[in-house]
Amino acid sequence: MNISRRQTLTGAAWSVPVVIASAAVPAYAASGIFAVNFDGGGGANGWQNSVYLNFGTSNGSTQTLTKPVTLTINVIGLNTNTTTQRSFIIGSSNGTLGTRTYTxxxxxxxxxxxxxxxxxxxxxxxxxxxLPDILFSFGDGLAGVNRITNKIVVTAVNGASLSQTLPVDSSVLKDKNKGAISPDGIY
Structure with a gap:
């Protein structure tokens, strides 16, 4: 009886033991399950203005965080003629806001x-x-030369992954509220 090489390999493949391993995967571990958007532009650029930074799932389902998620956020002044900081207040619907540092x-x-x-x-x-979200309430940006305008940039996320590529810049992503006075992501 002649046994072909193909028959030998097929028989060998069926006789090799297979080990299957599995581990619990946290709800937040799926790649790109979360996203942010900017919803605001309630005033003209450089004047009193407000905007929300919203955080949610990008896949349409509700997820419960199994560990804390921390976002690092920069508020950048766009008027290069001054180093003066424009006044603003921040408040969150859920979570803790860290101390602000200005450079x-x-x-x-x-x-x-x-x-x-x-x-x-x-x-x-x-x-x-x-929800959850952060409300940014910007004061008047009147400065000696032009007005101080700002953009908001999410630079890092720890404890979760975004479906967007970091950094997420409000002046690039723009506002979700396209009918606002300032839908350009600059406040």
Whole structure:
């Protein structure tokens, strides 16, 4: 009886033991499950203005955080004729806002936003349904030369991954509220 090489290899393949391993995967570990958007432009650039930075899922389902998620955020002054910081107030619907630090040389205010473990994160939205979020309330940007305008940039995310490539820049992504006075992502 002649046994071909193909028959030998087929028999060998069926006789090799297979080991299957599995591990629990946290709900937030899926690549690109979260996203951010900017919803605002309630005033003209450089004047009193407000904007929301919204955080939500990008896949349409609600997820519960199994560990804290921390976003690092920069508020950058765009008027290169001054190193003066424009006044603004921040508040969060959920989570902790870290201490703000200002670097005059780059006209940048940096802070963190930590959303605690156990927080239920709904699909990304705008308006009253967009939680969790940060409200930025900018003061008048009147400066000696022109007005101080700002953009908001998410530079890092720890504890989760975004479907967007970092950094996420408000002046690139633009506002979701296209009918606003300032939908260009500059405030």
């Amino acid at each position: 005059a040389a780059t006209r940048t205010t940096t802070f963190t936003w930590t959303i605690p473990a156990g927080t239920s994160i709904p699909p990304l939205a705008t308006g009253g349904n967009a």
